Amino acid sequence: MDRIMSMQAFVQVVDSGSFSGAAKRLGVSPAVVTGHVQSLERRLGVRLLNRTTRKVNLTEIGRGFYDRARRILAEIDEAEGLASAQQSTPRGTLRLNTSVSLARLVTPLISDYVALYPEVVFELVMTDRMVDMVEEGFDLALRSGPLPNSSLKTRRLGVGRLALCAAPDYLSRRGRPERPEDLAGHNCLLLINSHLEGRWHFIGDDGEHVVEVGGSLRTNSIEGLRAATLAGQGICLLPTVNVSDDLRTGHLVRLLPDYRTTEVVVQAVYPPGQHVPVKVRTFLDFLVERLCQGRVTPMLPKAANM
Helix, strand or coil, rough: CCCCHHHHHHHHHHHHHCCCHHHHHHHHHHHHHHHHHHHHHHHHCCCCEEECCCEEEEEEEHHHHHHHHHHHHHHHHHHHHHHHHHCCCCCEEEEEEEEEHHHHHHHHHHHHHHHHHCCEEEEEEEECCCHHHHHHHHCCEECCCCCCCCCCCCCEEEEEEEEEEHHHHHHHHHCCCHHHHHHCCCCCCCCCCCCCCCCCEEECCCCCEEEEEECCCCCEEEEEEEHHHCCCCCCCCCCCCCHHHHHHCCEECCCCCCCCEECEEEEEEEECCCCCCCCCCCHHHHHHHHHHCCCCCCCCCCCCCC
């Protein structure tokens, strides 16, 4: 028989003063209560109760066991209550992994979320590789572009936009491309390990264009690519969120504005399981709500659940 249930039956017999009283409290038959207490005594090899036709009394050993059993059951109730509270109120540490390009998008939203749920602490780790979430202990990851096949759960957050841009100094020296094909004659700075590396896609009124590009710099660093572009080294194709301030101030100039660049799906990735921790679920809901409101530059107005 279940050890916890046997302990509960024993404590209820003592508290109510009878097997029938314990049965009423537990919602079972007196025979079930008797069976649990007898099972408990057999397992321990001691008598816990002295039974008469009118009352039940604790033995000396039973009295000591009763005190400990009550404390154990109270601690179990406390642990269950704590777990339930954590499932209803976001709290604890949320280990979040993002690509470098998405960190600038996510960081302000983390601040807004923590203002609503101050008991949540974020541990943000930026990597451009897809981490092993279970082995490395991450609760959530945010990624753009194609994902490797896995058993991880995903939720679509929105669509990221890319910006083709260059510094005014570069354009004064090399000229401004007017069509996607013109990029073949320019110094195009490339992001390593990107699905766009070496092949840039554009769509305009004249159809789709796929251009083979290359140049003097290939790097796995979004910020390194941005810095080189600001220095006038060449043309880059970067997430809008990373260059929006530069475009607004004129430090960078947007190129080929009549052509749409590749749009990248942004997804949340989290470990499989029946119960998603409330801190993860509420943060995901918060992200979707904020992105749907159109307050974030590189997102389209619609984000959807997956």
